[in-house]
Structure formats: C-alpha cells, structure tokens
Amino acid sequence: MDTPDMFIRAADWAHARDFGCPAGLALRRVLLELTGPPRLGACTLDGPVPLPAWPVREVSVRWPVTTTAVDAVLLVHPGPLPAAVRARLAAGPQHFLVVPALPAELPEVPLLDVRTRLLAGELHALAARHPAVARELRGIAGQAVMTSARPRVAVIGPEPGDVDLPGMEIVAADPHVDAVLAVAPAGGWTVADHPTLRDAARRAGRLISTAPLPADVPGTVVLPGQSPAAAVRHALTLPVTLPASRPGAWLRAADQLERRRRLLLDAASHTDLPALARRHGLTPDTPPPPWEVLSQSLFLAAVAALTLGRAAWFLGPVPGLLAGAVAGLVAGGMRWRTGRREARRAWIRRESARILRTPPAEATWLRRQLAKET
Structure with missing residues (x-):
C-alpha cells in the first residue's frame, strides 16, 4: 500500500521544523493519529451504537x-x-455508510482516501491557527479534496420504462433525491402533468425532462442525440433551483x-482573535x-x-538584604502577573469590540438581497 504524497510532504515538513515549534508539534500529533489503526464509529440519528468485536x-x-x-461512520437508519x-x-x-442494521462483518472502508481528506482539513486548520507558516501548510494540503457520492435520481412519467443511468442510484417513492428525470409520453406533457412537474422541480431543485417543459416549470431538457444519463450529469453541475423562502426567513437567518x-466572540481566547479579525477583513491587532x-513592577519591587530592608536592618545587614530581596521579588512578581492579566483582558475586550463593530459579511449580504427584493 503506497503512502499518499500529502503524508510524505507533511512528515518531511514537520521533521524539518525547529525543536519546540507549535505548528510542527501539532502536525506530528495529527500524523500520529492518522497513521494508527482504523477508527470506526456507529450511530443512529438519535444516539451512538456499540460496534461488534x-x-x-x-x-x-x-x-x-x-x-x-x-475515519468511518456507520449510520444505522432503515428508512x-x-x-x-x-x-x-x-x-x-x-466516510459514511448508511445501513439498515449493523452488518456481521467489518465493511470495506477506503481508508487512504478518507485520511487524505482528514489530513488536508487538519492542515488548513493549522494554517488558520499559525499564520506565520500558513502558506507552507496550505501548499502541502493542495486543493480541497472533495468527497464523491452516487447521485440519487428519481424517474417519473406516465410510462417511464427502463432508464439506464450508470453511476447513479435510481430510487422510487423517496422525495429526498438529487435530481428528477421526467420521461414524457410520445405526445409530450399535457396540462394534467403540470402539477406533478412543478412539485418535482420544487422538491428536488433539479428537473430533467425528455420533452419541452411548461414555461412556469424550471428545469433542463434532454437535447437531441444526448443520453438521459449525460443530461442528468450536466444538470447536477448546475446550481439548484431554490424554493421561495418563507416570509421573514432571511431576516431570521x-x-x-x-x-x-457574538457568541463566538464571547468564547474566543486571545489566540483566536487574530484569525477572527482576518475572517472579518481586519488587520489583527497585536x-x-x-x-x-x-x-510598574520594577518600581514596586524597589519600594x-x-x-522592608530598612525595617529589618536592625537585625543586621544580611537579614535586611535578604528581607528586602524577598519583598521586592514578591511585590514585583505579583504586580507583573496581575498587570499582564489585566492588560490582556483589556486588549481582548477592545479587539472584540472592534471586530463586533464590523458588520458580518453573510448577514450583510442577506439583508442586501432582502432589500433588493422589497
């Protein structure tokens, strides 16, 4: 079994870092976890499920x-x-496997592909936490590794017949599909078929028809000489036709x-604030x-x-010097500790307020779109 290049590049980079480098240490921990035995879990939509031996x-x-x-999760769900x-x-x-019940034997898991995706995600997360080496870590991760799943397609029509859709899963009596292929009769769609076509387009978001669709039904049409499978694959690359949102949904979002x-800012520590500031388009404040x-610490230590040295001098020069040194160290150290903590808390409050004054891009976009429609 060949080791993926991403693992080799990540291991070489972590090994070349200086001793004590936090990014290198974190990446070594990630690699140690991703080169161990397969990690498998099982659950339902309601809770965890214990695995066999x-x-x-x-x-x-x-x-x-x-x-x-x-690495892999068995989702036990019969419906x-x-x-x-x-x-x-x-x-x-x-990697997710949907099963109606736990199988008796261990299912096959594409472990290398899964762990390559996990390593890429961990590298991007480390890049966000360590900006000084972010470019190097993103270069190791490369392009985002996307997961692939078999599209679920429903075939409808008065006489759908046998439709061959290689690489896709044809489902029946299931409203949760990626696309709907509508096989029209020889004479095309009639007025009685329009409500069914509208409902299919609304539920799936992608409707592919073998005959021209009514003007008020969104979807694509299988071109002359084009196979239904090719038309479905092309439709899956197009944006989904979203249903109209309920009144007030955009404002609530x-x-x-x-x-x-606001909750993220309240829970953020001083190490998270620079990444949050960059996410909002701000230059992080140091x-x-x-x-x-x-x-202040030195002044209090001297005083x-x-x-105390003068007060204890009557005991002799040595006890007076020792008492003064101890008092200076204690007073200066306590002031240094409390002062640094107070200064960092004040900086966190100031930086959080600066980020909070910046309008969030997502909410601003939603409100702008709502203003355009109204």
Missing part, C-alpha cells in the same frame, strides 16, 4: 458527527434520509448569524507591549525592597 479502534459518535477523530442528513453525508470528510458571531507593566 471488529479489529478497529471504536469511537463513540453522535449525529451529526462533527469530530475529526473518526429514507431527510435532505439535511444527506447533505451532511456528502460533506464528509469522514441574518439575526441568527449575528447572534452566533497585544500591548509589557513595558508599562514592567516599569518594597527598600521599605
């Missing part, structure tokens, strides 16, 4: 499985999947984005220099040393 490292997972500490669940399956980067940003706190 398989030769893997079992990971307890819960839907929607946001952890990267698992059709909602659209949100299928979107999560397609997003990856883990914009408000939710702004609330989520923490305040420690010179003011240092001068404490002189005061």
